[in-house]
Amino acid sequence: MSLSTLTKPWEAMSYGFLDGSAKRELRRKMLKSVAVPGCQMPYASREVPMARGWGTGGLQVSLTLVNPQTRVKVIDQGADDSVNAASIRRFIARVAGTHTTMDTLEADLIQSRHRIPEEILREDQVLVLQVPNPEPLRPVQPNMSIARQMHADADYGRMWLQLYEQIVRSGRVMQGASYPSLVNGRHVMTPSPIPRWDVPKLHMAKHLTILSAGREKRIFAVPPFTRVEPLVFSDVPYKVEGHGHLTCTRSGTTGFFMNEIPQDDGSSAFEVSDSEWGVKTIRAHDGEGESRGETWYKDGEMPQ
Amino acid sequence: MTLTLDAPRIVETRPLLEVHGVSKSYGTVQAVRNVSAHAYPGEVLGIVGESGSGKSTLLRMMNLEEIPETGSYTLDLPDVSGNLFELDRFARRMLCATKIGIVYQNPHLGLLMKHSSSGNVAERLLVAGERSFATLRQAATEALEASEFPLDRLDAPPIELSGGMQQRVQLAKAIALEPALLLLDEPTTGLDVSVQALVLDTLKRLQQDRQITMVIVSHDLGVIRTLADRVMVMRRGEVVETGLADQIFQDPQHPYTQQLVHAKL
Numbered sequence A: 001m002s003l004s005t006l007t008k009p010w011e012a013m014s015y016g017f018l019d020g021s022a023k024r025e026l027r028r029k030m031l032k033s034v035a036v037p038g039c040q041m042p043y044a045s046r047e048v049p050m051a052r053g054w055g056t057g058g059l060q061v062s063l064t065l066v067n068p069q070t071r072v073k074v075i076d077q078g079a080d081d082s083v084n085a086a087s088i089r090r091f092i093a094r095v096a097g098t099h100t101t102m103d104t105l106e107a108d109l110i111q112s113r114h115r116i117p118e119e120i121l122r123e124d125q126v127l128v129l130q131v132p133n134p135e136p137l138r139p140v141q142p143n144m145s146i147a148r149q150m151h152a153d154a155d156y157g158r159m160w161l162q163l164y165e166q167i168v169r170s171g172r173v174m175q176g177a178s179y180p181s182l183v184n185g186r187h188v189m190t191p192s193p194i195p196r197w198d199v200p201k202l203h204m205a206k207h208l209t210i211l212s213a214g215r216e217k218r219i220f221a222v223p224p225f226t227r228v229e230p231l232v233f234s235d236v237p238y239k240v241e242g243h244g245h246l247t248c249t250r251s252g253t254t255g256f257f258m259n260e261i262p263q264d265d266g267s268s269a270f271e272v273s274d275s276e277w278g279v280k281t282i283r284a285h286d287g288e289g290e291s292r293g294e295t296w297y298k299d300g301e302m303p304q
Numbered sequence B: 001m002t003l004t005l006d007a008p009r010i011v012e013t014r015p016l017l018e019v020h021g022v023s024k025s026y027g028t029v030q031a032v033r034n035v036s037a038h039a040y041p042g043e044v045l046g047i048v049g050e051s052g053s054g055k056s057t058l059l060r061m062m063n064l065e066e067i068p069e070t071g072s073y074t075l076d077l078p079d080v081s082g083n084l085f086e087l088d089r090f091a092r093r094m095l096c097a098t099k100i101g102i103v104y105q106n107p108h109l110g111l112l113m114k115h116s117s118s119g120n121v122a123e124r125l126l127v128a129g130e131r132s133f134a135t136l137r138q139a140a141t142e143a144l145e146a147s148e149f150p151l152d153r154l155d156a157p158p159i160e161l162s163g164g165m166q167q168r169v170q171l172a173k174a175i176a177l178e179p180a181l182l183l184l185d186e187p188t189t190g191l192d193v194s195v196q197a198l199v200l201d202t203l204k205r206l207q208q209d210r211q212i213t214m215v216i217v218s219h220d221l222g223v224i225r226t227l228a229d230r231v232m233v234m235r236r237g238e239v240v241e242t243g244l245a246d247q248i249f250q251d252p253q254h255p256y257t258q259q260l261v262h263a264k265l
């Protein structure tokens, strides 16, 4: 069976692969999740021609939100040109007739895995994050119905205990990605496997973020201008990865989240993780004009 | 000249804890039948009775883990009013976390065996909203110290500790927020006699230092005799006799109590 037997090209009245009722279901649950920021809403997750765990949750949200005028950007680990990002982008364009772009500033909708772009998103942009494990309480409460009750009661003592234990055992908080964060002062969410570096970008952001897990059938959202506060003790400050001083060996940009490239001699080189930011920096150096927008981090620091 | 006498103190004081007419059954087993009990501030109420007489069930109800079919429960504390059995889940949880401490016979019920001991104690404060790591650490250390727990094992997980030490962690957790009421369900059952004596010593010292109101449940009259001011004897889910500890031990009235006391001697 090939993709063409499963899908049909977009038409003016019917596009985006999903049928009307699937889209309605997703739209309703998106509205609910915007109404209660950070609260996981169960939804009827549909089959899409992609294996569960490869971003089917994010894809369903994207397919519901796009129309043939939308400009879509898809990234995986910060890169637009990785295989997974490229095939999702091509799929959306094919079934919905959308335009595609790699430029963060040009995109209306950005679907992402593992990263939030370095350039500040605007009110008119939507960020869709693919979430593998939507339940932040899972490590402390394997029983999902008790976990739901704990969310209802804002009973997050165990989450804090986990942080306490990490500091006692290792002298610091070990949680790397998916750092549990309190949304709107009420629900703790896992902000998908984005690095700690990216979590502050969600706090009081102008854009809408929708997080969707296809296998777990859960959707949640961070509406614009909503508080997102990583769980931290009052006397142990939140620390992002120490990438602020690193320089990208390809583009020469400094002060952004980097990928570490191990070298033959045992040392490491670094490349900026947001590949489009690297490309724009190189273009600017080559005198092709400045296309870079404002960034969240300035000189490797996130202004408060 | 007329002489006026003040009413004795004890009459003026209201009980801290009052349980009235509680009944609870599991299927066809009536675990607790129309039981009433009270404890005055600073008092130790001992509940004694053979295995299966409903002691643990009664204690679980006092900890609001179990809601009886009938009966009421009040605690005479600031900001606490009404029948506590009617509280919703959320209010119940907050009340238990801040006002009541419990030590179970089985430490697995009260502790996270693989977390650190200090973390087990700190969890109490976390539930109550404490968010400073230094304060958590300090409070956990102090509570463990008050329970006479060896501080060089502060971060050892309970699973690596002896039974006596596990009970001390439970105790530290129970007293960390200085609860008004401390519930103890067979806290020393299953421990070596010498360890048992040490844990009882700690409990006695805590009681004297902090004037904490306690309800202690045991099938062992010796334990009750060491700690309790007043004793309630239970059998088959019912109270057969209550009285001051001395009364019960010197001059038991009910045949069942007589049997218990004589068997002990």
Ligand SMILES: Nc1ncnc2c1ncn2[C@@H]1O[C@H](COP(=O)(O)OP(=O)(O)O)[C@@H](O)[C@H]1O
Pocket: B026, B029, B030, B031, B049, B050, B051, B052, B053, B054, B055, B056, B057, B058
């Ligand atoms: N969760 C339960 N489910 C079913 N029966 C129970 C439960 N808890 C207690 N019982 C029954 O209730 C009676 C009283 O038990 P319990 O309160 O544990 O007595 P005690 O602590 O005095 O030994 C016993 O017959 C016991 O089998």
Ligand SMILES: [Mg+2]
Pocket: B055, B056, B057, B186
């Ligand atoms: Mg028992």
